[in-house]
Amino acid sequence: MTSLKVALLGLGTVGLGVFESITQRKEQIEGLIGRKIEISGVLIKNQVKSRDLHDGVFISKDFEEVITRKKPEVVIEAIGGIEPARTYIEYSLRNGCHVVSANKDCIARHGKELQKIARENGVRFVYEASVAGGIPVLRTLRELLAVNKVERLEAILNGTSNFILSMMRSEGASFTEALALAQQKGFAEQDPTNDIEGIDAFYKSMILSEWIYGDQPDWANVQVKGISGITLDEIRAAEKIGLRVKHLVSIDESLKVEITPKFVDSEHPLYSVENVNNAVLIKTDLLGDLTLIGAGAGAKPTASAIVEDLISLYLTLENLHFNIPKRADNSLGEEGAAENQEQTMLLFYENLSVQESAAIISDLEERGSVITYSEDESLGLSYVLFIGRNTDYSHPKLKNVYDAIVNNVISNAKQPIGV
Template sequence: MRTRPLKVALLGCGVVGSEVARIMTTHADDLTARIGAPVELAGVAVRRPSKVREGIDPALITTDATALLKRGDIDIAIEVIGGIEPARTLITTAFENGISVVSANKALLAQDGAALHAAADANGLDLYYEAAVAGAIPLVRPMRESLAGDKINRVMGIVNGTTNFILDKMDSTGAGYQEALDEATALGYAEADPTADVEGYDAAAKAAILAGIAFHTRVRLDDVYREGMTEVSAADFASAKRMGCTIKLLAILERAADGQSVTARVHPAMIPLAHPLASVREAYNAVFVEAEAAGRLMFYGPGAGGSPTASAVLGDLVAVCRNKLAEATGPGESAYTQLPVSPMGDVVTRYHISLDVADKPGVLAQVATTFAEHGVSIDTVRQQGKDGEASLVVVTHRAPDAALSGTVEALRKLDTVRGVASIMRVEGE
């Protein structure tokens, strides 16, 4: 066994970083046995050095992350700062100084993953990021390595615990959106500003990373269609229950039937109660992968939090340390297919549309004609009227998103349609 320790620079020491440091200290002997060499926390870069950090030697604390990376004896850097800068510059600096990187930074990887992979490859180093998607759930490495010989056609999953908690509470208790959000905030599942979660930005970043791995092509955050879930209402859940469905915020990544393009999207959707994702409760994550040879695979577990995310970081650390000892690197970016990302208008799925209409003869025929004129076939219709007003709920057969958008625009122009109350896709059938 090698006696000189592998030295680790920890960039960031918040909830995740402090848990990484704790595990490295308390499990030092186990990590040594698993890696084949001692691993040593050699420095911790922070913004506020005066903050008390239990279990961390104050002598390791520094505010100069760049100097820590350039001091010449660091083997691996763990980046848990988050955001774009200074994380991007620090990771690039690490590569320039012969340091492999473990990162949990989904936003940076979704935006600049290709450039970071290129920098790692140019220097013969590793870039691992299991913790960037779905917390403790082993997902990135199984898709990148275990399924490397297979062809993945579809990935559908719940990749944000905050939104799943909110939607689960709305479904199980009948709470409104704001009430469920307030509970999520009180329990620490939602940030004071929950925009990144509830508007789908967090899930979209993870979707971009997963799509790139699944389809061996470069997918950036800007390529991912995104809708938030703030408009989901109790009425939507009531309609979903009548259909034997529930509502989840889903990341859906698909390879086109002809194999010549891919799509990546994040939005609320109704899914049948019989689907495995429908039973994912509270703040848990789950991802459903469909591959040609392996068939359907389900990955499930806690998707966020200090300990789960730290578990994923430490798993990557062990793998990168082993690579260092073997003087090798793990798999890098695989983007050989260079498939284009099709626009949302090309996506084909089913839809649930709720309309507020005048309660008078001929309205249903007029609405049905509008759907037909835009090539969207109706599966079911439910109408309920009261005091001159009516609600009309239409569920379609599969149709292109562009055709549905054209239909909705035409419906808004009808005198008999007072408003389009909600539009929701129906997935997982």
Template structure:
């Protein structure tokens, strides 16, 4: 049987990780797929740059040379960004190549069209690494939860943000200090906007939505908030009442998607996920809750998912996406508008007098429930965990408001303040 020829587009952090993984595990991969494997060509941007590649590996900055002259069977796209990656993926699919990609930006925007092109040309387009690094979330949803209805997803999908929040909580670092450390360790880019402002998590959420429900919400209607406004004072104040902040993606069966920092209690399954790890909590109707946790960023975890995708092309069938039944407005039922707006929130007030603090507590109790609170000795920053409608409770010294996910708020909160 002819050798399996694989072309690699891009030789940056991810591309080099893929190259090394294939060459170092060559015999193992060949044993799994039953064929010899060779990297037929590598697309690079700078031919003058020194690279420690095996002798005989064909490298070029000309895409046509890598694809049309070398005639690969599989193309691994590790360039990133939308263009020219989208053009390269489409050309490869139309020319009979399977494509493996980790390109979340491109897949979120053009994934449906690229899947259609793949089907029309009798090839496959797979992209496990685009959502949660090394965590096999797409494969789990498709192959292991086929009979389950996915009701909701909650996830930590950005390792950089999770690392920054972990450093702020455990080391007492400021946001800027934690970001600088993330950049020093290679977790964050020099321009970290996509990570810290939630856009990276947004693209991944759109891929998950399409994968599970067969469609995405209107991008303009998705709430996106990053972590750049979270302060060390807020994190420390929340810690005193048993809460931690996580940058969470939530997707439900009505296609409501939200990306924002939320404060969670110790009973939340994602509370203990720290550093650069990602995690996905899948809520289903039959199985109940399933949580997947693992490395969500870096060369090796991403390369792991890409190589597993490569192998899956030859060990699995081309299953359709999960397309779990989507709940529509017609079968939600008429909910009480007052209840729809009621939620659990963590409110931070700054520099209150004791009289102001007492008045605020009384005002909140008039339309909801104050689950717990923690104020420091001079009321410089007071944290109040509140369930109810927030409308009408604005105050000049209300510093910030965050959504909170608490499973046993009252008991854990009372324990935290010694009641």
């Protein structure tokens, strides 16, 4: 199998969780993507600090050294914050690397421009872990609710705040005591401001707003209130009348976004979501209500989402070409050169008009079967999954074959930006 080189930027709580997940599940990941996986380099802040990494792992304080030494195909950004993370992400995308990130601050501010850079350079920028820890909410919204209109979303998006409120209610702890316990368990940073004042949830809500509706509200108009002012007396008084306090994000189709503590009763789907769990309630016009619940704080849930994003890059981009017979040297064999060999492709288009999409579908349907057609308005992308027959296998390498297929099949229509 060919080697997939992955560079890891950052070895803090999240970065170390990603490193351990990849190394401990190496064989499983390789079986899924059909390639050997190699961590080609790790960017660190303190090179003197002792780290329990296996021999042979290259670590450096120099970003360019990590990126250029073995030229990774994928960069996992686990630094956090705006800079230098944004610069590193942009550099990686412009140099032909896919990027996986959990950086909600940076994505909330610069996600749209980074997606544009990714498209222009034929790579992908994915960030499932930036919103709700281990819950695959972005993937669910894109893949399962493609035909549904999301009318409203309500969510618990900060595991630290939820843990504090749970400890206050169930253990009778004061806010200060519950926060100290969250810090002791590693759920809260030494400076917990972003968690307890709603800033973390705000960034995540901006990502969701753009993902669902293609835009964000004016940040100055968004109400943001944290949980630092909530007292144990208020928690107890609410409990006596069957209510619980939850720190909720709400987003609707008018781009009204609110982040604030609210009382919910036992009929509310998020009433029983406790401890570090996150939850997302999606209200749609066809499906109705869908609730996703999962761990939202800690290294493992975030690492899980990052590794799943890494795998998804190759399940969606490479494994769709599973039916081309290859020799060990990666060239096509006799079978592959056969005329009329059936071929499966996922075609990516940018900014299609109604007329252009109709022309492409019509053109493809004359040459095979269009399995599905979908659009992602937030990214300006359209996707066509197509099974058809190729008439030119003259090129020996797979990439050239894909190019030949695309040029032959849709020579008269708008060209895709990726296959």
